[in-house]
Structure formats: C-alpha cells, structure tokens
Amino acid sequence: GENVEQHPSTLSVQEGDSAVIKCTYSDSASNYFPWYKQELGKGPQLIIDIRSNVGEKKDQRIAVTLNKTAKHFSLHITETQPEDSAVYFCAASMWGGQGAQKLVFGQGTRLTINP
Amino acid sequence: IAGITQAPTSQILAAGRRMTLRCTQDMRHNAMYWYRQDLGLGLRLIHYSNTAGTTGKGEVPDGYSVSRANTDDFPLTLASAVPSQTSVYFCASKPLAGGTGELFFGEGSRLTVL
Numbered sequence: 001g002e003n004v005e006q007h008p009s010t011l012s013v014q015e016g017d018s019a020v021i022k023c024t025y026s027d028s029a030s031n032y033f034p035w036y037k038q039e040l041g042k043g044p045q046l047i048i049d050i051r052s053n054v055g056e057k058k059d060q061r062i063a064v065t066l067n068k069t070a071k072h073f074s075l076h077i078t079e080t081q082p083e084d085s086a087v088y089f090c091a092a093s094m095w096g097g098q099g100a101q102k103l104v105f106g107q108g109t110r111l112t113i114n115p
Numbered sequence: 116i117a118g119i120t121q122a123p124t125s126q127i128l129a130a131g132r133r134m135t136l137r138c139t140q141d142m143r144h145n146a147m148y149w150y151r152q153d154l155g156l157g158l159r160l161i162h163y164s165n166t167a168g169t170t171g172k173g174e175v176p177d178g179y180s181v182s183r184a185n186t187d188d189f190p191l192t193l194a195s196a197v198p199s200q201t202s203v204y205f206c207a208s209k210p211l212a213g214g215t216g217e218l219f220f221g222e223g224s225r226l227t228v229l
Contacts, residue, residue, distance in 0.1 A: 043119075043220030044218075089157060104174075
C-alpha cells in the first residue's frame with residue numbers, strides 16, 4: 001500500500017520568510033496530493049491540492065510542486081504570517097476509481113512563525 | 116450549516132470498557148471516514164464507508180468497529196478499550212461524485228484509556 005513520509009517534523013521560521021515542507025510517496029499509481037492545515041484544537045482543513053497532470057499549483061502565498069518521477073511533492077509558503085502557525089499534513093491517494101479515495105497522510109509538520 | 120459533529124469532545128475511559136464515538140454530518144456526503152491522530156504518526160485511517168450500508172477497513176482497524184445505517188451517521192465503537200487506543204479521533208466525510216476531493220473533518224474526540 002501507499003506510504004507517505006513528511007519532513008521536517010518541526011519547522012520554525014521568521015515572520016516574512018518562506019517555509020518549505022517536503023513529502024515523498026511510494027505508490028506510483030497515486031495521482032492526487034492534498035495538503036491540510038490543522039490549527040490547535042481543530043480538525044484538519046484542506047488548503048491546496050494538486051493532481052498528477054500538473055507540476056505546480058499556486059494560491060496566493062501557497063504553492064505546491066510535484067515531481068512524479070521522483071515521487072515527491074512540496075508545500076511552499078511565502079511571506080509567512082503568524083496565522084500560518086499550525087500543523088500541516090501532506091497526503092496521497094488515487095483519484096477516482098473503485099470506492100472512495102483513501103487518503104494516506106504524512107506524519108505532520110508543526111510550523112511556528114516567529115514574530 | 117453544522118458540517119460534521121462529533122461527540123463526545125473528550126472522554127476518559129477505564130480499560131476494558133465499551134465506548135462509542137458518535138459522528139453526524141448534515142452535508143449528505145456519501146463517504147465517511149474515521150481517523151486516529153497520534154503524535155509523530157499523523158492521521159491513520161481506521162474504517163471508512165462509501166455509502167450507507169457498506170463499510171471497509173483502513174490501515175489500523177483492529178479493536179474498532181463501525182456501522183453505517185444511514186447517510187448521516189457513522190459511529191465508531193471500541194468493544195473493549197485498551198490504553199493503546201488513547202488518541203484523538205477524527206471523523207471526516209466527502210461526496211463521492213462531483214466533489215473536489217476535499218475531506219471535511221469534525222473537530223475531534225480526545226479519548227484517554229487508563
């Protein structure tokens with residue numbers, strides 16, 4: 001089955017700097033890669049996702065890049081702000097096909113933005 | 116719109132006791148999921164359901180059971196709780212057709228087994 005590895009487990013950056021979180025996956029059949037943000041005491045929320053027919057996707061200060069050959073994808077946050085402090089999870093699955101998508105999550109990265 | 120409601124939000128339980136975590140959604144989503152979240156291990160899928168009347172096993176199903184009698188409810192039962200089941204449990208849902216792929220999560224149920 002799919003296995004997703006996420007690094008680093010903790011990341012601390014100065015406000016205004018960029019943050020990068022990296023994930024690798026094992027199943028070459030995976031073609032859907034979302035990122036979730038979890039604030040303290042809350043459930044995870046989707047912030048951006050990418051499918052394997054594109055290599056990069058941007059949404060304001062957030063971008064995700066995908067390298068299918070190397071089986072890794074990354075989350076980039078630019079101009080970080082205090083409200084970006086949270087735990088971030090990457091995930092991988094197949095899109096469509098039989099049954100519901102069964103997302104496999106990475107271990108999570110606790111991002112702290114220092115003022 | 117409430118989204119997904121989980122209950123209880125927190126519970127302390129003696130080992131060997133039976134416990135049911137409740138999950139209700141009002142979005143008419145077909146698919147529902149139970150995950151457990153443990154430090155350093157991320158979110159791991161326990162059980163899932165594609166539609167009412169069907170269920171399936173995830174990565175870590177042992178010691179847990181689920182049922183899906185209708186679209187809205189997806190309870191998770193621990194028949195005889197053990198300390199290793201101490202965790203935060205998240206219920207999630209999504210539409211199977213026409214959706215973006217986004218999973219909608221509840222706010223979690225923190226369970227401590229002593």
